[in-house]
Amino acid sequence: MSGIWQKPVSHGDILKKVWKHMDLGVLQSKHPFHTPVFGTVCDGAPELRVVVLRRFWRSPARLAFHAHSGSPKLAHIRSNPTVNWVFYHPGENFQARISGLAQIHLDDELADEQWDATSLFARRCYIGKAPSGVSKKPTHGMPDEIVNREPTPEESREGRKNFAVISTQIVKVDVMELDVRGHRRSLFEWSNGELAMKWLTP
Numbered sequence: 001m002s003g004i005w006q007k008p009v010s011h012g013d014i015l016k017k018v019w020k021h022m023d024l025g026v027l028q029s030k031h032p033f034h035t036p037v038f039g040t041v042c043d044g045a046p047e048l049r050v051v052v053l054r055r056f057w058r059s060p061a062r063l064a065f066h067a068h069s070g071s072p073k074l075a076h077i078r079s080n081p082t083v084n085w086v087f088y089h090p091g092e093n094f095q096a097r098i099s100g101l102a103q104i105h106l107d108d109e110l111a112d113e114q115w116d117a118t119s120l121f122a123r124r125c126y127i128g129k130a131p132s133g134v135s136k137k138p139t140h141g142m143p144d145e146i147v148n149r150e151p152t153p154e155e156s157r158e159g160r161k162n163f164a165v166i167s168t169q170i171v172k173v174d175v176m177e178l179d180v181r182g183h184r185r186s187l188f189e190w191s192n193g194e195l196a197m198k199w200l201t202p
């Protein structure tokens, strides 16, 4: 029977595995790390939603996704930048819970870089209305004329003012690796650029 207890492992090996899957999550749309859960705090209560992982930096460790600038999660972050991410890889049998501090990018180099990398089709989300508004009838939130087609480059520019990148400076990574013979859990915590590592009971 193979599993996590078969060979010795270091904290470094575990973090390397997590980072590898972050890289793959950005690149591969079918990878389980492509669509993590992102949590904010709103009036003291957790608010969770699925997002698409768009960027990952190793050192210092950061993550980012794209959002409509009018979406409620931006207001949550402005009042409390403490956020959480959850990733689960069913094939590799592990979960990574990440806590950190979020930053909103509307008009800086990162926002420009990410906007330039979006397809015309993807820009439709930002041409439309912000998520979470109430509508009298079912709505996609976009102008009707672009529902079934790609916007022209000129039309797509309308979305830039609503486009935000939300980055997270990673402060803590809690990794739970599942194994029938016994799970294994490790914690990585950054403080003033220094990384501390601990084993936890699962």
Ligand SMILES: Cc1cc2nc3c(=O)[nH]c(=O)nc-3n(C[C@H](O)[C@H](O)[C@H](O)COP(=O)(O)O)c2cc1C
Binding pocket: 035, 047, 049, 050, 051, 052, 053, 065, 066, 067, 068, 071, 072, 073, 074, 131, 132
């Ligand atoms: C597979 C999937 C991917 C999603 N990706 C994003 C995303 O990258 N950014 C985003 O703002 N919302 C994304 N959403 C929508 C959010 O889950 C959420 O419904 C929306 O952003 C409203 O969130 P808020 O009201 O908490 O701001 C995605 C939803 C699904 C199901």
